[in-house]
Amino acid sequence: MAKLNEIIQWCNQTLKSHEFKDYAPNGLQIEGKQDVNKILCAVTASQDAIDAAIEQGADLLLVHHGYFWKGEPYPITGMRGKRIKSLIQHDISLVGYHLPLDSHPSLGNNAALAEILGLRDIEPLDSNERYPIGNIGYLNQPMSAAAFKQYCTDRLGFNTIHLPAEKRSIQKVAYCTGAAQDFISKAAERDCDAYISGEVSERTYYEARELNVNYYACGHHATERYGVQRLAKAISEQFNIEYSYFELNNPI
CATH class of the missing domain: 3.40.1390.30 (NIF3 (NGG1p interacting factor 3)-like)
Structure with a gap:
């Protein structure tokens, strides 16, 4: 007790x-x-x-x-x-x-997502944040954009939605769980190959194409359980x- x-x-x-x-x-x-x-x-x-x-x-x-x-x-x-x-x-x-649990470096949703997806060399998506809400990690080996969609689906148990960009190879991955689809612009600024969040908006389709960042919607619940x-x-x-x-x- x-x-x-x-x-x-x-x-x-x-x-x-x-x-x-x-x-x-x-x-x-x-x-x-x-x-x-x-x-x-x-x-x-x-x-x-x-x-x-x-x-x-x-x-x-x-x-x-x-x-x-x-x-x-x-x-x-x-x-x-x-x-x-x-x-x-x-x-x-x-x-x-809420945000404190997204951000925590070992207990948080983002930390768990990085481990599940096997991302390494984790760094902040926005270096100005004292406790980063979003992060960047790297796959050990590059994957095709289509293979990474299936990889996310298998690892998270959610039918991942992929919004394609011109980049066909995925290794540098930005991510923020939940409903953080608008951070895709930060991922573009950091020259990421892909950005992961939970939800997707209508505008995200165009942003992925024009910012040249593959977007993967992996489920709000699925990324934050x-x-x-x-x-x-x-x-x-x-x-x-x-x-x-x-x-x-x-x-x-």
């Missing part, structure tokens, strides 16, 4: 969450019971994830996509009201880490408490 405030303090320090300007609050978003025996982690705090936390008797739901995003309406009603009510009624804490699992495991080891992962395979 661990105390909620001790877990939050450790996570905030480990992820350096106070040093990020983010779109939602990082850390404790909804406070539940103070004694934590079990954590359920999930990518997003959906009703399915909440129901799983209730069913499994979890005291804390740890997510990458939590609540209270900038621009959301203030009233706690409808779908969001039901979610929050479910958490409060069952005394379950909601803890979310790893950070919460790594963080939950680290918490489990630090505080000797149980954790499990809830997978709802979002096709986006």
Whole structure:
């Protein structure tokens, strides 16, 4: 058993969450019971994830996509009201880490993606960022653009979308998980052969062609299912408490 405030303090320090300007609050978003025996982690705090936390008797739901995003309406009603009510009624804490969990050099989504794809010699995509959100890595051997699409599909279990460019050989790869398709311009500035993110926009098709960077959309969920699992495991080891992962395979 661990105390909620001790877990939050450790996570905030480990992820350096106070040093990020983010779109939602990082850390404790909804406070539940103070004694934590079990954590359920999930990518997003959906009703399915909440129901799983209730069913499994979890005291804390740890997510990458939590609540209270900038621009959301203030009233706690409808779908969001039901979610929050479910958490409060069952005394379950909601803890979310967004950009700090993307960025962390060992626990983060980007770090996991680099390992899964076998990228080496990792460097920041934007050298001006103190804690880079995007990165660049290198394949051991060049691949054709088509072969790299299949490689991403096989490694991530997601039917990768490839937007082609004139470059036919892939070795220098920029990447940022989630919905960071607009960073393709940064990849072009660094003369990357390819850029990976989770989602794709209509405009990205033209940008890939005109910037001459192969774009690979590998799934928002598929590229971000790893950070919460790594963080939950680290918490489990630090505080000797149980954790499990809830997978709802979002096709986006």
